[in-house]
Amino acid sequence: MRVLGLMSGTSHDGIDSATVDWSMADGVLTGVVEHTGTRPYERELRERILAALPPNPTDMAEVCRLDTLIGQAFADAAEECGPVDLVCSHGQTLFHWVENGRVRGTLQLGQPAWIAERTGAPVVSDLRVRDVSAGGQGAPLVSYFDLLLLAGLPGASGALNLGGIANLTVRDLGIAYDTGPASALMDAAVSAATGGSFDENGRLAAAGEIHEGLLRDLLAEPYYRELPPKTTGKELFHPGYLARMASPYGLALPDLLATLTALTAETVAMEIRRHRLETVVVSGGGVRNPVLIDMLCKRAPEARILPSDELGVPADAKEAIAFSLFGWLTAHGLPATVPGCTGASGPRILGTITPGRGPLTLPPPLQDAPARLIFVGR
The missing domain is CATH 3.30.420.40 (ATPase, nucleotide binding domain)
Structure with missing residues (x-):
């Protein structure tokens, strides 16, 4: 299953992408990294993202505009990567609500419908909040x-x-x-x-x-x-x-x-x-x-x-590759969190799914999660 992972982190400088072809046998999940890349944010968009970050004030009108503009930027990045079976988009974190040492909410912008419309593929998105709702920190998911x-x-x-x-x-x-x-x-x-x-x-x-x-x-x-x-x-x-x-x-x-x-x-x-x-x-x-x-x-x-x-994991693309993995796990009905790492009450299947152009068809659910991960060359 070819899954495109899209990620923009706390540097807010652009969108990392990684297409990985995943297959599993005997508990070992093998990834073939077919593409990695980075698409920088346009200067004006990056400045608007930085201006909206705390402790700067913002309003819901700007949140709506950013959700659209970031979603379109992620769609641009996805389009450059070629056809895939599934996209998993982290989006751009704008706020992580921490109060008295506990995460109470998290907000990633980048409307996934723009990616689904552009690529025709279903999109897994909004991954962190599922862990937060289970009492976790929502991070580090990459664990x-x-x-x-x-x-x-x-x-x-x-x-x-x-x-x-x-x-x-x-x-x-x-x-x-x-x-x-x-x-x-x-x-x-x-x-x-x-x-x-x-x-x-x-x-x-x-x-x-x-x-x-x-x-x-x-x-x-x-x-x-x-x-x-x-x-x-x-x-x-x-x-x-x-x-x-x-x-x-x-x-x-x-x-x-x-x-x-x-x-x-x-x-x-x-x-x-x-x-x-x-x-x-x-x-x-x-x-x-x-x-x-x-x-x-x-x-x-x-x-x-x-x-x-x-x-076998390009250092600049590890998080995008990880989100490709999370998309694969969600599509197969498998959790992608470690409670000991995030503090959640239990492992959870992450994200919401936006259908692509055709009917939403997912693989049969798997009963057993992978025990090991390896990467091989193309």
């Missing part, structure tokens, strides 16, 4: 994918995704959680100072020096001391948060970025050290930041840092 991928690795292993927010899955404990910001604060610093999107290859951070005083203040954030399951996002780590913490120091941009990179490296490394992980499979845009990876390796020297590419 299900991680645990299957890590199943064959020796020793204590984990999976780390470095997007806007960093999340870690610990295989032997069956837990997953957000460790804190990955690129979210770095990107906010670059945007405020230059109008750009990110520090390409960490060049600016490489030219700066870590300010230990600011780093100490940043590490005092209470979120880092909370116990999993837990989740965070730009509801906490937003540009206003950065301005409040960093403005008293008046650092030049390279020094600020070096310090923020150290923050990400240290908050992740603390968790790697705490769980005594021997191998950490890393994905997300942060893999391509050599300054961040170097800092992480130095702060977690006992762990082998392994790009997910080496397991």
